[in-house]
Amino acid sequence: GGLGVAAGILQRHGEEPDGKAPAPKRIAAQLLPGESLAFRYPGDEDRAVAVRMDDGTLVGYSAVCTHLACAVLWRKDRGTEGELYCPCHEGVFDARTGEVTAGPPPRGLPKVALTELDDGSVWAVGTTRSGESIEAGLCRQLGDD
Ligand code: FES
Numbered sequence: 001g002g003l004g005v006a007a008g009i010l011q012r013h014g015e016e017p018d019g020k021a022p023a024p025k026r027i028a029a030q031l032l033p034g035e036s037l038a039f040r041y042p043g044d045e046d047r048a049v050a051v052r053m054d055d056g057t058l059v060g061y062s063a064v065c066t067h068l069a070c071a072v073l074w075r076k077d078r079g080t081e082g083e084l085y086c087p088c089h090e091g092v093f094d095a096r097t098g099e100v101t102a103g104p105p106p107r108g109l110p111k112v113a114l115t116e117l118d119d120g121s122v123w124a125v126g127t128t129r130s131g132e133s134i135e136a137g138l139c140r141q142l143g144d145d
Contacts, residue, residue, distance in 0.1 A: 028121065031052045032052060035051075046062070066109065091105040
């Protein structure tokens, strides 16, 4: 699964930085169920959002709307599991997949791979293109594709 791969990448990156993958970045001391966090990744200009679902699943996405680049927010009060919502033109993305469910965005949100360490800290460890799996994105960054 994505988290297992991400954990391996984090370890591998620490051992042999190859300059292709974005550096792992600690984004939170912890993230509890029902919480979300806005952060910047991979660069200091790149808006991103992390969400911990009520069932414990951790997801991360670019928070730059694929329509006209407004900031996407997690709205816990919408849908059954919350939605990623763009207020500019009411674009809506599935919180579990990042796929478009309503409004004008032409593509889903690129994912940000997240992993957790034993101390509960949450780290961003890579990015994907829109519609790409986390595994494919990390392999591409590492030059394995
Ligand atoms: Fe997000 Fe238009 S910029 S829906």
